[in-house]
Amino acid sequence: xxxxxxxxxxxxxxxxxxxxxxxxxxxxxxxxxxxxxxxxxxxxxxxxxxxxxxxxxxxxxxxxxxxxxxxxxxxxxxxxxxxxxxxxxxxxxxxxxxxxxxxxxxxxxxxxxxxxxxxxxxxxxxxxxxxxxxxxxxxxxxxxxxxxxxxxxxxxxxxxxxxxxxxxxxxxxxxxxxxxxxxxxxxxxxxxxxxxxxxxxxxxxxxxxxxxxxxxxxxxxxxxxxxxxxxxxxxxxxxxxxxxxxxxxxxxxxxxxxxxxxxxxxxxxxxxxxxxxxxxxxxxxxxxxxxxxxxxxxxxxxxxxxxxxxxxxxxxxxxxxxxxxxxxxxxxxxxxxxxxxxxxxxxxxxxxxxxxxxxxxxxxxxxxxxxxxxxxxxxxxxxxxxxxxxxxxxxxxxxxxxxxxxxxxxxxxxxxxxxxxxx
Amino acid sequence: xxxxxxxxxxxxxxxxxxxxxxxxxxxxxxxxxxxxxxxxxxxxxxxxxxxxxxxxxxxxxxxxxxxxxxxxxxxxxxxxxxxxxxxxxxxxxxxxxxxxxxxxxxxxxxxxxxxxxxxxxxxxxxxxxxxxxxxxxxxxxxxxxxxxxxxxxxxxxxxxxxxxxxxxxxxxxxxxxxxxxxxxxxxxxxxxxxxxxxxxxxxxxxxxxxxxxxxxxxxxxxxxxxxxxxxxxxxxxxxxxxxxxxxxxxxxxxxxxxxxxxxxxxxxxxxxxxxxxxxxxxxxxxxxxxxxxxxxxxxxxxxxxxxxxxxxxxxxxxxxxxxxxxxxxxxxxxxxxxxxxxxxxxxxxxxxxxxxxxxxx
Numbered sequence: 193x194x195x196x197x198x199x200x201x202x203x204x205x206x207x208x209x210x211x212x213x214x215x216x217x218x219x220x221x222x223x224x225x226x227x228x229x230x231x232x233x234x235x236x237x238x239x240x241x242x243x244x245x246x247x248x249x250x251x252x253x254x255x256x257x258x259x260x261x262x263x264x265x266x267x268x269x270x271x272x273x274x275x276x277x278x279x280x281x282x283x284x285x286x287x288x289x290x291x292x293x294x295x296x297x298x299x300x301x302x303x304x305x306x307x308x309x310x311x312x313x314x315x316x317x318x319x320x321x322x323x324x325x326x327x328x329x330x331x332x333x334x335x336x337x338x339x340x341x342x343x344x345x346x347x348x349x350x351x352x353x354x355x356x357x358x359x360x361x362x363x364x365x366x367x368x369x370x371x372x373x374x375x376x377x378x379x380x381x382x383x384x385x386x387x388x389x390x391x392x393x394x395x396x397x398x399x400x401x402x403x404x405x406x407x408x409x410x411x412x413x414x415x416x417x418x419x420x421x422x423x424x425x426x427x428x429x430x431x432x433x434x435x436x437x438x439x440x441x442x443x444x445x446x447x448x449x450x451x452x453x454x455x456x457x458x459x460x461x462x463x464x465x466x467x468x469x470x471x472x473x474x475x476x477x478x479x480x481x482x483x484x485x486x487x488x489x490x491x492x493x494x495x496x497x498x499x500x501x502x503x504x505x506x507x508x509x510x511x512x513x514x515x516x517x518x519x520x521x522x523x524x525x526x527x528x529x530x531x532x533x534x535x536x537x538x539x540x541x542x543x544x545x546x547x548x549x550x551x552x553x554x555x556x557x558x559x560x561x562x563x564x565x566x567x568x569x570x571x572x573x574x575x576x577x578x579x580x581x582x583x584x585x586x587x588x589x590x591x592x593x594x595x596x597x598x599x600x601x602x603x604x605x606x607x608x609x610x611x612x613x614x615x
Numbered sequence: 616x617x618x619x620x621x622x623x624x625x626x627x628x629x630x631x632x633x634x635x636x637x638x639x640x641x642x643x644x645x646x647x648x649x650x651x652x653x654x655x656x657x658x659x660x661x662x663x664x665x666x667x668x669x670x671x672x673x674x675x676x677x678x679x680x681x682x683x684x685x686x687x688x689x690x691x692x693x694x695x696x697x698x699x700x701x702x703x704x705x706x707x708x709x710x711x712x713x714x715x716x717x718x719x720x721x722x723x724x725x726x727x728x729x730x731x732x733x734x735x736x737x738x739x740x741x742x743x744x745x746x747x748x749x750x751x752x753x754x755x756x757x758x759x760x761x762x763x764x765x766x767x768x769x770x771x772x773x774x775x776x777x778x779x780x781x782x783x784x785x786x787x788x789x790x791x792x793x794x795x796x797x798x799x800x801x802x803x804x805x806x807x808x809x810x811x812x813x814x815x816x817x818x819x820x821x822x823x824x825x826x827x828x829x830x831x832x833x834x835x836x837x838x839x840x841x842x843x844x845x846x847x848x849x850x851x852x853x854x855x856x857x858x859x860x861x862x863x864x865x866x867x868x869x870x871x872x873x874x875x876x877x878x879x880x881x882x883x884x885x886x887x888x889x890x891x892x893x894x895x896x897x898x899x900x901x902x903x904x905x906x907x908x909x910x911x912x913x914x915x916x917x918x919x920x921x922x923x924x925x926x927x928x929x930x931x932x933x934x935x936x937x938x939x940x941x942x943x944x945x946x947x948x949x950x951x952x953x954x955x956x957x958x959x960x961x962x963x964x965x966x967x968x969x970x971x972x973x974x975x976x
Contacts, residue, residue, distance in 0.1 A: 443649070
């Protein structure tokens with residue numbers, strides 16, 4: 193097979209220090225993968241045309257599931273028959289993407305025999321992406337994957353594959369068991385993942401602390417972010433070691449020799465001004481702390497999150513289409529997140545019921561909340577409003593009342609009004 | 616059919632998370648005390664037990680073949696007991712438990728040539744990106760090519776930690792913004808500049824007209840009869856080329872070699888550290904597609920980074936820096952032209968105008 197199309201433009205992308213996807217794909221083409229040779233050929237054509245060469249859409253899948261496979265067909269199949277079908281299979285990744293090589297090789301073996309050998313490690317939502325299969329291979333791929341203990345991820349108007357930061361596996365700041373939450377929710381809601389039943393897509397992402405290493409606040413309809421309610425733990429001896437330059441600033445994020453200025457870098461950059469550093473002693477007024485993580489980020493050996501931990505639940509993040517981009521908004525300021533997560537799952541059930549009932553076709557939950565009002569969603573959840581849910585109270589005076597809140601109600605007689613007020 | 620249903624395994628989900636943990640993580644799960652970055656790309660985590668875990672982070676291409684994955688597996692087998700992981704920005708991390716193994720691992724990675732060590736601390740780490748011309752049907756730009764071009768130019772920032780704070784770059788090939796473009800320090804976004812071209816002879820056969828009409832954020836689409844075909848009409852004055860109608864309706868393609876290109880956005884973040892998360896904002900409305908190396912895009916990003924490095928205070932993200940100096944000063948120091956396209960005109964646009972006499976000359 194080898195390289196069957198000239199690719200002078202793509203060859204330019206083999207130069208330079210960053211690893212080259214072109215060099216990598218050429219290796220697979222040289223090893224006999226027609227799909228790889230033809231993908232490079234079609235991509236070179238796209239570079240010449242400055243337009244893509246995939247046909248619109250494509251509906252393929254496996255029996256029993258309504259999602260997990262993205263269909264794709266070349267619009268120049270005569271030139272590049274190896275990518276005439278180029279479907280994507282989403283494989284649900286293990287939480288926070290730890291792999292054992294023998295397990296990962298199970299997938300590689302299936303994919304080398306039945307697919308293009310190309311992948312994304314990983315898709316933006318978290319899945320292992322097998323990139324480039326012919327339709328007739330989808331069922332055999334699915335059968336072999338599930339035999340080995342791997343399932344498909346989500347696509348379409350369904351629960352998409354949940355994802356988490358690495359949490360307690362290798363981070364001292366994790367306030368919740370992100371991997372267990374991710375796995376538990378994935379297993380609990382398998383039906384919602386594999387069989388689309390909703391107005392549109394819905395994503396969970398779980399971060400262990402407000403640094404939000406999995407970007408849950410921007411990239412999931414329901415963001416679960418670890419936090420704490422008690423005091424930040426302080427090791428004063430370690431604070432002194434930072435001040436003396438014995439420990440590098442921010443754990444060495446600017447190099448080992450960089451000294452921390454506790455007053456200037458930590459105390460004065462605290463967003464609430466709730467810290468002080470006098471007589472070599474660091475003090476935090478924890479009641480005024482908003483748990484932004486800055487001081488902890490800068491002095492990981494001296495400061496730690498509290499021990500009364502749980503999560504803040506925020507809802508509604510989405511990209512711009514249709515009504516504009518949204519970040520998630522606080523719905524539950526604090527919830528304990530302990531297995532089996534019953535209280536959280538009750539909130540999820542109520543959320544999906546309300547959205548499924550009220551959401552329009554292709555309307556993300558963030559848009560449904562915008563359209564019907566946060567109040568309507570809170571009513572459905574049975575939650576009382578708290579100031580933590582808003583950045584600021586409304587500035588316009590256009591607020592609603594229900595009839596029963598106002599003495600006498602809305603049903604009035606104009607004749608009664610006219611007895612006191614002449615026309 | 617009956618044969619297909621028999622013996623079918625479904626709804627098993629992913630392998631359980633702890634099945635693929637190295638021993639040291641099993642032993643110290645939830646018991647980590649602190650960490651340090653020993654050098655660019657190398658971390659050490661210390662547990663309550665005194666156990667130390669060294670991590671080496673390597674840049675990766677995200678789009679890769681099984682050959683590349685096998686390369687990673689071989690390194691993991693030789694040095695890490697067969698375990699390794701990927702990060703949320705698609706870097707690869709190898710973990711070892713002793714400094715001797717760490718040195719061997721670093722040497723092996725350097726020898727491999729395609730596993731650059733870095734991406735920690737105040738660096739430019741991997742670019743979160745999308746499918747581009749490699750797999751998607753709605754892109755205005757490629758993804759893998761521009762990412763390779765930008766990372767080559769910024770490679771020195773990946774392997775060092777000399778920035779005021781970490782810089783997150785993301786790319787999306789259309790404004791569906793799959794990934795992190797709307798919340799990144801620097802964002803590369805594929806945009807169109809021409810309304811869709813309508814295939815009236817096929818539209819009614821291929822598309823559901825009401826959903827197509829409802830897909831338009833600016834209500835530019837209405838039903839129309841053209842040459843006896845049931846179809847739609849697009850009011851070009853109201854169309855801003857988002858491409859969402861094409862997502863719904865294959866008879867409304869809009870890709871165009873001369874029209875399509877890149878917008879650059881800046882100043883977004885997702886962490887809550889110091890300030891609340893921020894959206895990224897428009898810095899440059901249009902740069903042409905320049906395959907294979909996208910020179911003008913690379914130059915624009917280098918310009919932003921250099922202005923940020925010389926103007927920002929320590930620990931200031933790009934968005935915090937710009938808000939401190941003011942957007943008028945951002946356009947000054949970068950030399951980017953401010954145009955009418957920078958002024959918001961969608962929905963609650965007025966909240967972004969200057970309702971103050973406070974500004975700089």
